[in-house]
Amino acid sequence: xxxxxxxxxxxxxxxxxxxxxxxxxxxxxxxxxxxxxxxxxxxxxxxxxxxxxxxxxxxxxxxxxxxxxxxxxxxxxxxxxxxxxxxxxxxxxxxxxxxxxxxxxxxxxxxxxxxxxxxxxxxxxxxxxxxxxxxxxxxxxxxxxxxxxxxxxxxxxxxxxxxxxxxxxxxxxxxxxxxxxxxxxxxxxxxxxxxxxxxxxxxxxxxxxxxxxxxxxxxxxxxxxxxxxxxxxxx
Amino acid sequence: xxxxxxxxxxxxxxxxxxxxxxxxxxxxxxxxxxxxxxxxxxxxxxxxxxxxxxxxxxxxxxxxxxxxxxxxxxxxxxxxxxxxxxxxxxxxxxxxxxxxxxxxxxxxxxxxxxxxxxxxxxxxxxxxxxxxxxxxxxxxxxxxxxxxxxxxxxxxxxxxxxxxxxxxxxxxxxxxxxxxxxxxxxxxxxxxxxxxxxxxxxxxxxxxxxxxxxxxxxxxxxxxxxxxxxxxxxx
DNA sequence: CGTGGATTTGAGAGAAATCAAATCATGTGG
DNA sequence: CCACATGATTTGATTTCTCTCAAATCCACG
Numbered sequence: 386x387x388x389x390x391x392x393x394x395x396x397x398x399x400x401x402x403x404x405x406x407x408x409x410x411x412x413x414x415x416x417x418x419x420x421x422x423x424x425x426x427x428x429x430x431x432x433x434x435x436x437x438x439x440x441x442x443x444x445x446x447x448x449x450x451x452x453x454x455x456x457x458x459x460x461x462x463x464x465x466x467x468x469x470x471x472x473x474x475x476x477x478x479x480x481x482x483x484x485x486x487x488x489x490x491x492x493x494x495x496x497x498x499x500x501x502x503x504x505x506x507x508x509x510x511x512x513x514x515x516x517x518x519x520x521x522x523x524x525x526x527x528x529x530x531x532x533x534x535x536x537x538x539x540x541x542x543x544x545x546x547x548x549x550x551x552x553x554x555x556x557x558x559x560x561x562x563x564x565x566x567x568x569x570x571x572x573x574x575x576x577x578x579x580x581x582x583x584x585x586x587x588x589x590x591x592x593x594x595x596x597x598x599x600x601x602x603x604x605x606x607x608x609x610x611x612x613x614x615x616x617x618x619x620x
Numbered sequence: 621x622x623x624x625x626x627x628x629x630x631x632x633x634x635x636x637x638x639x640x641x642x643x644x645x646x647x648x649x650x651x652x653x654x655x656x657x658x659x660x661x662x663x664x665x666x667x668x669x670x671x672x673x674x675x676x677x678x679x680x681x682x683x684x685x686x687x688x689x690x691x692x693x694x695x696x697x698x699x700x701x702x703x704x705x706x707x708x709x710x711x712x713x714x715x716x717x718x719x720x721x722x723x724x725x726x727x728x729x730x731x732x733x734x735x736x737x738x739x740x741x742x743x744x745x746x747x748x749x750x751x752x753x754x755x756x757x758x759x760x761x762x763x764x765x766x767x768x769x770x771x772x773x774x775x776x777x778x779x780x781x782x783x784x785x786x787x788x789x790x791x792x793x794x795x796x797x798x799x800x801x802x803x804x805x806x807x808x809x810x811x812x813x814x815x816x817x818x819x820x821x822x823x824x825x826x827x828x829x830x831x832x833x834x835x836x837x838x839x840x841x842x843x844x845x846x847x848x849x850x851x852x853x854x855x
Numbered sequence: 856c857g858t859g860g861a862t863t864t865g866a867g868a869g870a871a872a873t874c875a876a877a878t879c880a881t882g883t884g885g
Numbered sequence: 886c887c888a889c890a891t892g893a894t895t896t897g898a899t900t901t902c903t904c905t906c907a908a909a910t911c912c913a914c915g
Binding site: 566567577582585 | 892893894895896
């Protein structure tokens with residue numbers, strides 16, 4: 386099992402930039418501790434200062450903030466291969482991190498990461514990971530700020546399709562996503578009731594199909610059209 | 621004048637982490653090219669791959685995305701001391717960067733920054749800068765996603781007050797901000813007309829005062845209350 | 856002194872929220 | 886295997902916030 390984590394981690398690093406064999410050797414010496422966590426489990430909460438980062442090997446998680454009045458906004462969805470709390474290396478958590486499904490995660494001690502930073506290639510790759518996450522966050526601002534509800538949902542679907550395909554987790558563009566309508570609402574900044582209506586619309590128009598938890602994007606062109614999706618920001 | 625840029629840059633780096641004298645010496649050898657740019661000038665546009673980063677010495681700028689249909693969303697406001705396009709070192713621009721006022725900026729060649737990365741302290745500090753920017757972006761998602769219009773405006777005012785105070789650009793909590801109502805609209809994801817009404821409300825209730833371009837926050841408690849502002853995310 | 860951008864005001868339309876209840880799944884314990 | 890509890894989804898009715906459109910006013914600047 387530990388080999389799995391190292392393989393995922395090196396794969397991630399390689400996808401982020403130039404990594405040579407010496408770099409890899411050091412990565413392989415990292416002691417990653419595997420862990421399986423149930424669905425709807427809070428991995429980290431605001432203000433936490435964890436001593437490790439989580440590498441998601443399997444499953445979905447999300448970052449969110451909840452206001453005093455109980456309103457929640459989901460900031461991003463995390464898929465396998467990602468390190469959603471990489472920034473915890475530098476600052477305290479400013480949001481929560483929660484599993485959506487059962488997750489297999491690798492806990493990488495901060496010390497180990499700090500040691501890796503001695504290798505400039507790795508330091509650069511990890512910085513780049515933060516930059517890519519930031520770029521996704523910026524697009525979410527546009528999504529909730531300037532798109533109507535239908536377009537918001539369409540946009541997140543296309544983003545996920547794109548990211549999951551890159552991660553090799555989507556076959557022919559359809560993918561599993563065990564998300565409740567209330568979670569959708571908190572992703573999109575709209576109400577649960579309205580999510581329900583938007584989803585119905587998309588299904589009735591045969592733009593998407595939804596059985597169990599798998600989303601099949603039947604009419605990608607239409608989705609792109611309504612959401613003005615442009616994958617540039619995913620670099 | 622070049623001394624100004626180096627001073628601002630070293631100050632920024634020191635604020636981001638531990639920087640020693642050797643680090644500083646290398647920073648001082650960087651050739652920063654100063655430039656004064658008029659208001660409403662686009663410094664960078666989407667897809668650009670500039671060969672340098674901009675350090676703002678004076679003035680305000682903003683990052684934004686504009687959709688095909690001409691709707692603009694402002695992603696963040698940039699104040700003196702910041703490097704708004706630091707990520708351009710790693711990826712193409714996924715948004716525009718525009719001056720709000722006349723700006724004095726220092727252009728730092730990418731090559732110079734790449735050379736600086738050999739110093740782990742500096743590499744870490746710059747990574748941290750990206751992390752802090754990302755954390756502000758996340759809070760903007762909450763702002764446009766889950767707060768009503770009055771709260772959105774209040775929240776941005778408090779964030780700016782906080783950041784400007786840290787940067788030594790705000791005396792007794794009031795500050796100059798030459799922003800049009802249409803720019804406000806694009807920050808907050810609401811219409812220009814509505815911005816006008818929200819501003820009027822805040823002024824009539826004596827929560828803020830606004831003369832020329834200076835915002836005086838008369839009732840900070842009230843602003844905090846309506847916007848649920850919590851400066852944690854500014855670290 | 857005219858011109859164009861920014862702000863202000865009013866009226867009407869529309870998107871989405873809220874509230875409330877019904878229905879549908881799913882899982883548990885008897 | 887059924888009764889029941891719990892959470893998710895669906896539906897309908899009403900309200901609220903915000904947008905859009907249009908016009909008036911204000912203001913800075915050449």
